[in-house]
Amino acid sequence: MRRAFAKLLGTWLLLLLLGALEFASSFLPLARCWRPLIMLPGVLMILAVAVSFMEVRKGPTIIRAFAAAAAFWLLILLALGSADPLTRIDYRLQTGEEHDATISSPP
């Protein structure tokens, strides 16, 4: 019991540390497109919860198969779903209003 408690306590402290790191990293002056990298400590937190609190490494192999399948299909969903918006080039539409504004602007 003492060993199990020490392990869980260590995980809890690690989670708080990673949470603080994630919070602090949100104040870094990163470009907008790089700001999702702030999630990296969060990903480590998720792994820590899965390994320590959810004991994904214990039990029958089918448990790890289900967990891996969930991660795999999530990856497929996000990769295929975001492929279009992240690779699309948006061209600005020349509207009549903009044209008029250009014409009416002082020389």
Place this chain on the structure above:
Amino acid sequence: MASTAVAHDFQYSSPAHQAQTAIAGMWLFLATEVLLFGGLILCWIFSRHANQPGFDAGARETTLWIGTLNTALLVTSSFAYSVGLAFIRAGNARAMIWCLRAAVLLGMVFLALKFGLEWHRDFAEHLFPAAPQFKLHGAGQGGARLFFVFYFISTALHGVHMMVGIALVFWIIVRARRGAFSPLYHTPVQAVGLYWSFVDIVWLTLYPLIYLIGRG
């Protein structure tokens, strides 16, 4: 409780086989939940990419301290539940009940902060996306409204999961008080613990998406 410990349904070869099947079933259910929340994350990626300035302006209107405190509360709640599981494995049902009470109390504080305080403030400040006098104006207003659509749907969906989790933990506490669990039989405690930690994982994903990435 010895009779409960050795009993198993006819289709299983042993109590251990039945327990493993129940836990595997819970993992399979959680895998479907990952895909449910995956769609939500995809919406975030799509909406933010197309409306970055407005979306980030919306994120800056969220209450950072409540989100951060709630993250610590949920992590601590998961920790308390896991310690409870360790206690029942060691044969101490009384200590487990106290740990589960702590876990459920932290979960209820989370809900009170989220819906009693934060949502109340959001509505008062006209941050509801369908509000006629939406707080944010200008070219990015559409993106900001989209952010708050994501914010309200994702936090509501997570809140519903929290409420289900709290009901389940209460059910475990009631059964534990009747002496239903022992070191040999505690499969429901373990299965509910998986769900409770999963709800924690969902929040660990939502926290940076809602509160952190749009700031700066």
